Amino acid sequence: MPLDRTPSASAQGNAGKVLVAGAGIAGIRASLDLAALGCDVTLVDSSPAIGGILTKLDHQFPTDHCGMCRLLPEVGTLDSARFCLRKGLVHDRIRVLPNTRVQNVQGEPGSFHVEIRRRGRWLDAARCGDCPAPCVDVCPVSVPDEFNHGLTRRKAIHRPTPLGLTDTLTIDAVACTRCGACVDACPVDAIHLDAPDETGEIDADAIVLAAGNALIAPGAPGLDYLPTSDRVVSALQFERILGLAGPSSKTLVHDGHPVRHVAWLQCVGSRDAKHDRDLCSNVCCMFALKQARLTGAIGAGEIETTVFYMDLRGSGKAWEDNLGATRRAGTRFVRSRVRDLSPAADGGVRIRTLDEATGTIVDLHADLVVLSTGQKRSSDVVDLAGRLGWNLGSDGPSLLAPDCHTKAAPGVFLCGSVTGPADIASSVVGATATAGEVCRLLVGLGRSVGPAPSPPRREVDEKAKTLVVSCRCHLHAEGCDTVSPEMVAGLCVE
Secondary structure (H helix, E strand, O other): OOOOOOOOOOOOOOEOEEEEEOOOHHHHHHHHHHHHOOOEEEEEOOOOOOOHHHHHOOOEOOOOEOOHHHHOOOOOHHHEOOOOOOOOOOEOOEEEEOOEEEEEEEOOOOOEEEEEEEOOOOEOOOOOOOOOOHHHHHOOOOEEOOOOOOOOEEOOEEOOOOOOOOOOOEEOOOOOOOOOHHHHHOOOOOEOOOOOOEEEEEEEOEEEEOOOEEEOOOOOOOOOOOOOOOOEEEHHHHHHHHOOOOOOOOOOEEOOEEOOEEEEEEEEOOOEHHHOEOOOOOOHHHHHHHHHHHHHHHHOOOOEEEEEEOOOOOOOOOHHHHHHHHHHOOOEEEEOOOOOEEEOOOOOEEEEEEEOOOOEEEEEEEOEEEEEEOEEEOHHHHHHHHHHOOOOOOOOOOOOOOOOOOEEEOOEEEOHHHHOOOOHHHHHHHHHHHHHHHHHHHHHOOOEOOOOOOOOOOOOOOOOOOOOOOOOOOOOOOOHHHOOHHHHHHHOOO
C-alpha cells in the first residue's frame, strides 16, 4: 500500500478526513465511530498488529470473556468484516497502516499535513498467502517472544499475535541476521530483506492521538527490593501463563514446576510519590481479582491465592460482586505494602510483611509472585511529544493539563489511557466521546458528517447452516465429553 496523499476509495465527496494514531482499544473504537459517520479514517500504529494490550487478554474483567468484538458496529455491519478483532480490522472506510509512526504534523484544523514513516515491508502481504509458512521453519534465529513477555521464544519471521490472519507474518529487523534462508524457502517470492522504509504524507482535517501507556518494569527506580527470579512475574506475564495461547494452556505450571500458591503484590510502581508516580493505575485491582478467580478455577480449589494490597479500588456495578465472589472462592486478602521478598530454598519466594488490618506478621511461601505494575508514558507518546514540541511536565502518564480532557492542541484530540490511567470501559466511552468532539469540529469546517451510504448488498448463500462448537479449554472442559454426534445432529435443522 503506497504511502501517498490519495484518499482511500471510501472517501465520500466532502467527507471529513481523520488520522487516528494508536490502534489500541481506544483508537479502534474512535475509528469505528468516525467511520460509522462517514469519515475517511486512517489508523496508524507503530506495532505490526492492532489491538495493543487487549490482544494479550483472553479474559477481561468483569465477565472473564474476551469482549473485543463488542467494539464492532451494531449498525452498518456490511461495511465491516464480522470476525474477531484480535485477528485484524477490515472496514471499507478505515485504512490501517501498521509499523507506522507519525514523524511531524503541520497545518491547522481542516488542513493538517502529517508526515509518516513506515518500516520497510520485508514481507509482501499481497503475495504471502495460505501456505504452511516454510520460512518460519527454516529461520535459524530464536529470540524471546514479546507477545508472551519472554515466557516463550519465536523466530525472526513470525506472526505478531497467534490469532492473526494467515497473511500477518512480520520480520523483526533487529533480530534478523539477513541469512536469506527465508527468502529461499518462500514459494511465492514474497520476502525482500532489502526493502527500504517508506515515507509519505497524509492530509487530515483532524487528528486523534490514542497511543496508550506502557507498564513500569520491575527494575525501575524504587523497585530494587524485588528479587530477580523466574518466580516473580508481571501481571501481563501471568496473563499469558493463564492465556489459552500462552505457554501453560492446560495446567498452571511455571518453569517446569506445578504452582500451588500464587501471591499478588498491588501498587508496584504506582502510588509512589517519592518517585513521582503518585497516580493509581486504575486497573490493577480488577486485574488481580480476575486472575485470582481464574487461578482458582484452573486449580479446582487446590491452588492458594493471596492478594497483598494498600486499598482495593474499583468502580462499576460489577466491582463489588466480583470482589465478593473472589473472597468466597477462598482468596486471602492482606492489607500491606510488601517490601520484604527473598528466595526460598525450593526456588519459590518467601514473603514477610505486617498485616495492617490485624497487626500480625505474615510469613508465607509462594510458588509464584505476580506484580501488579503501574502505568507510565509509552515510548510512542514521548517520541511524538518531542517531535511536536509538547511539554509533558511530570513523569505521570497523562499528556493533559488538569483542566483539559480531550484536546492537546486545536484540531488534535486525545482518547484512551494517553489522557491518564484508564480501564477498558473508560477507554471505550472516552473514545466515543472524542469521536463526537471530532465530528463537532468537522461540522464547523463544513464537512459532511452522517451515516454514509452503505455499499451494495453482497450476494450470500441463503441455505441455513449450523456450526456447533464444543469448548474444551481448561476453564470450560467440564461436561464437554458428553457431547456426541447424535446430540449435535439433533440441534441442526436442514
